[in-house]
Amino acid sequence: MNLARVAPMASVLLLLAGCGDKASEQRRLGEIASRMRAADGVKRLRETFNKGDCKAIYAQADFYFREFELPEEWLTECAAMQARLGKWRSFTADQGLRPGMSAGNAVFDNGAFHMIVHWNTLYAPARLMYLFLQSGETEIQVPPRRNLPRHPGPSLTDPPARRGLPVV
Numbered sequence: 001m002n003l004a005r006v007a008p009m010a011s012v013l014l015l016l017a018g019c020g021d022k023a024s025e026q027r028r029l030g031e032i033a034s035r036m037r038a039a040d041g042v043k044r045l046r047e048t049f050n051k052g053d054c055k056a057i058y059a060q061a062d063f064y065f066r067e068f069e070l071p072e073e074w075l076t077e078c079a080a081m082q083a084r085l086g087k088w089r090s091f092t093a094d095q096g097l098r099p100g101m102s103a104g105n106a107v108f109d110n111g112a113f114h115m116i117v118h119w120n121t122l123y124a125p126a127r128l129m130y131l132f133l134q135s136g137e138t139e140i141q142v143p144p145r146r147n148l149p150r151h152p153g154p155s156l157t158d159p160p161a162r163r164g165l166p167v168v
Contacts, residue, residue, distance in 0.1 A: 030099070031099045033121070034099030034100050034121040035099055037119065037121040037123075037124055037125065037126040038099070038100060038101060038102045038117070038119045038121055038126055039093065039102065040125060040126065041102065041117070041119045041121075041125060041126035041127075041128065042091055042093070042102045042117060044060075044125060045057065045117070045128065046088045046091060048060075049078075049081075049082065049088050050087050050088055052082060054074065054075050054078035054079060054082075055075065057074075057078065057128065058071055058074045058075070058078075060125075060127065060128065061127055061128040061129070062119075062120040062123075062127035062128060062129045063127075064120065064129045064130075065127075065128050065129050065130065065142075065143060068143035069142060069143040069144075074142070077140075077142060081140060084110065085108035085109065085110050085111070085113075086108050086109025086110045087108065087109050088106060088107075088108050089107045089108060089109065090106070090107045091104055091105070091106050091107075091115065092104050092105045099121060100118060100119050100120070100121045100126075101116070101117070101118055101119070102115070102116070102117040102119065103115065103116045103117070106133065111135055112135060113133040113134060113135040113138075113140075114133070114134045114135070115131070115132065115133050116130075116131075116132040117130065117131050117132075118130040130142070130143065
């Protein structure tokens with residue numbers, strides 16, 4: 001085989017191989033950043049919840065959350081959650097979650113709940129999209145199911161533009 005023909009082809013293959021590694025490395029770093037933003041989001045949510053600042057939680061939430069949860073509904077639900085649950089004492093995260101999601105055991109004054117939170121991690125700090133708490137038969141879901149769009153449809157974790165929502 002002619003070396004003059006092979007050399008350019010080998011260069012292109014090496015370049016493509018290098019791009020693949022760089023792309024996978026960028027994807028991995030993006031996932032790490034997303035997980036870190038989600039973890040920080042849980043910390044901020046806990047602090048704000050314990051301060052009793054339901055308005056701030058709503059104001060800092062993602063467009064998706066605010067689209068399906070009216071402010072007056074959220075303020076009522078948040079106050080009821082605070083009265084029912086008490087102070088939020090701790091959160092122990094599950095391992096191996098997909099980026100943009102926090103799940104684990106949340107302990108409140110009045111009991112422990114399994115908690116799932118979806119975050120829009122395209123922003124720093126992450127923005128709350130969805131909150132779910134469960135303990136036995138008790139479930140708390142915000143926005144509530146009655147307000148959420150039916151599937152099939154875009155995923156909660158899709159970027160806003162892909163869900164047909166404006167990018168802020």
